[in-house]
Amino acid sequence: MIPDPEFESVLVWFRRDLRIDDHAALSAATRRARRVHCAFVFDRDILDALPDRDDRRVAFVHASVVELERELRRAGGALHTPHASARAEIPALAARLGVQAVFANRDYEPCARERDAEVERALARDSRALHSFKDQAVFDRDELTTAQGRPYSVYTPYRNAWLRRLSPEDLAPRAALLRGRLASDQGAAGLPTLAGLGFAQASLAGTGVTPGASGARAALDDFASRIDAYRDARDFPALDGSSRLSAHLRFGTVSIRVAAGLAWRTMQADPAAAEGAGAWLDELIWRDFWFQILHHHPRVVEHAFRPEYDRIRWSGDDARWLAWREGRTGYPLVDAAMTQLERTGWMHNRLRMVAASFLVKDLGVDWRLGERHFARKLLDFDLAANNGNWQWTASTGCDAQPWFRIFNPVTQSLKFDADGRFIRRWLPQLAKLPGRAIHAPWRAAPPALAAAGVRLGVDYPLPAVDHETARAETLARYAALRRPRDAPATK
Ligand SMILES: Cc1cc2nc3c(=O)[nH]c(=O)nc-3n(C[C@H](O)[C@H](O)[C@H](O)COP(=O)(O)OP(=O)(O)OC[C@H]3O[C@@H](n4cnc5c(N)ncnc54)[C@H](O)[C@@H]3O)c2cc1C
Incomplete structure (x- = not known):
């Protein structure tokens, strides 16, 4: 038995929950209100701050919102899609629609929590409430x-x-009672185009991901x-x-x-x-x-989870940082991974660990720079997962990889891309290198390099660092901060 609705009308505010199936806030709204309005804000506070006008995430979100709008319309409803600052727009829309409350699924990112708190205060000034639901x-x-x-x-x-x-x-689905509850707001039409939002149509073709x-x-x-x-x-x-x-x-x-x-x-x-x-x-x-x-622990956004690691003295310079970003470190597995990221917006999990470890523990660059680069490029960028995993790899986080464990990029390559298939796909300039040479071209005999058409330093870079030397420097850098209980076991 479904009880009588407690609200005359509410507004469901979609954010990072672009679907109508199994949606906690929508399910609750259709059960607790007679009329349910829906909105997704193309939030200027987020979009205007993005550095790239061909950001794949915006294309993904836009296409997914187009589908969401169609689904809601098919179910008798509508989707308001203003291009505005959500902080101001949600309270204003709630007032225009005359709803009693706004329903939204919870977000755990500090900026989102701060935005929601501001929206909640603005709604409260008009005697409206923000109800949040666990959904993510x-x-x-x-x-x-x-x-x-x-x-x-x-x-x-x-x-x-x-x-x-x-x-x-x-794990039970949060089903919604869509029919008869969704408001078919006439004024809701007019989804902005990507160009209208100030973005180019980034191609999702290479990502292997279909939106919606x-x-x-x-x-x-x-x-x-x-x-x-x-x-x-x-x-x-x-x-x-x-x-x-x-x-x-x-x-x-x-x-x-x-x-x-x-x-x-x-x-x-x-x-x-x-x-x-x-x-x-x-x-x-x-x-x-x-x-x-x-x-x-919202402080992890800027700081090491374990505060002592905020004192690390990083040695990596701009040249190393650029070489990593551009896939020019001279370590094929790392470079292939960075090329995959650049071209597709996705990187395999094993390679995220290898590439991140290489930046921090071979090139001596602050993990926060790498974290921000991933945040800019990953189609799946998620602050909690990205920060957590970077801190895990850099050994600065909770339950992290011990500081003295350092991935060897050549060993990882031999183990996880033994026949070099992944490297050959993303670094075609190395494709003709035989056997083990593909994992460490600088160790290949000159005739093998010549036969494969590879001139080191011309067609493919020499290694940016020597792994064993870099490893020793990193161990010294971390050991300088270490507490006795963290020390590696002696033989
Ligand atoms: C340095 C680094 C940065 C990362 N940044 C992100 C990020 O910004 N966003 C992101 O979603 N994942 C991140 N990951 C975790 C992981 O690499 C990706 O989730 C995974 O590669 C996505 O591919 P998939 O969907 O095929 O994963 P699958 O292996 O199929 O995993 C299923 C799902 O589980 C979740 N997941 C998997 N591994 C992790 C993990 N280690 N931590 C948290 N969630 C995980 C993801 O939602 C993923 O889609 C990062 C890992 C590292 C090492």
């Missing part, structure tokens, strides 16, 4: 805490608590057919081993409940696929983990 995460804020009631800062106990707490209700909830459904269906192989395939960048759902999870064209539900059901129902599905669920739990870290 399976568990959020203080739902999982240690026995002492503190937020977790170590992943494994967090994961164990997450799995212990999980019940069918946590329909794109997410197709990607999920595709991944469901290979989830069994995830655990074994996910570390090899030349394989199609991971889900490629990150942009969809970022912008909410698929819900986390649907994704985690797929993993959970597969684990229960299909013993042959349980390991793959379990490994994938683990990654989704990492995503929740970083949300709660950012929520409880």
Whole structure:
């Protein structure tokens, strides 16, 4: 039985939840109000600050909003899509529509929380409320805490608590009662074009990602057919081993409940696929983990999670930083990864770790510069995950990679791209190098280089640093700050 609605009308404010299926705020709104208006703001505060006018994220969001608007119209509703500052526009729209409340799904990023607090205050001045809902995460804020009631800062106990707490209700779809509840506002038409927003149509073709909830459904269906192989395939960048759902999870064209539900059901129902599905669920739990870290420790946006690491004296100069950004470090796996990022807006997870580690621990560049570069380029950029993973790699974060563990970029290459398929794809100038030479061209014999048409320093750079020397410098840099309990075990 559905109780009588408590509100005459409310406004659902879409943000990073661009779908109508399994949407917590929309579901609650259609159950608690007689009439539901919908809005997505092309927020000038976000868009105007973006440095690139051909940003792929804007193209992804725009295409996804076009689909959302169509879906809402098909269900009898409408979508307001102003191009304005959301801080001012949402209270103004709420007033124009005469709604009693605004419903939105929670965001954990400090800027978004500050924006929502401002909107809440403006709404309150007109006796309206902002109701927020958990939707991005399976568990959020203080739902999982240690026995002492503190937020977790170590992943494994967090994961164990997450799995212990999980019940069918946590993954149940938040269904909406769309028919008869959605307001078909006439004034809502007129979705701005990308050009109208001040952006060029960035190509999503090379990303392998189709925007919108329909794109997410197709990607999920595709991944469901290979989830069994995830655990074994996910570390090899030349394989199609991971889900490629990150942009969809970022912008909410698929819900986390649907994704985690797929993993959970597969684990229960299909013993042959349980390991793959379990490994994938683990990654989704990492995503929740970083949300709660950012929520409880917003200072990580600018600072090391462990304050002593804010004192690291970085040695990397502009030349090294540019070489990394432009894929010219002379280490093929790193350069291929950076080329993939530049051309597609996505980078394989193993390579994100290798490239990030190389910047910080081989080139001696502050992790924050690398983090910002990823933030600018990644289609799936998510502050919580990006910051958490950069700090993990740089050993400055909670539950991070120990500072004395340093990826060897050649060993990683030999292990995860053994036949050099990934490198050859992104660095065609090295394609003819045989065998192991592709992983470290500077070690190749001159005749092999000549036969492959590679002139080092001309067709492909010499290494920006010697890994062993850089490693020793990094160990000294971190050791200078270390506390006794962090020291590596002696033989
Ligand atoms: C330095 C660095 C920066 C990163 N920056 C981001 C980022 O900005 N946005 C982002 O979504 N992921 C980030 N990741 C995590 C991970 O690399 C990507 O989520 C993954 O590569 C996306 O591809 P996929 O969807 O095929 O992943 P899958 O392997 O299929 O994983 C499924 C989903 O789980 C989540 N996930 C996977 N790994 C992680 C992780 N380590 N931490 C948090 N969530 C995870 C993502 O939502 C992903 O879509 C980063 C990792 C590193 C090492």
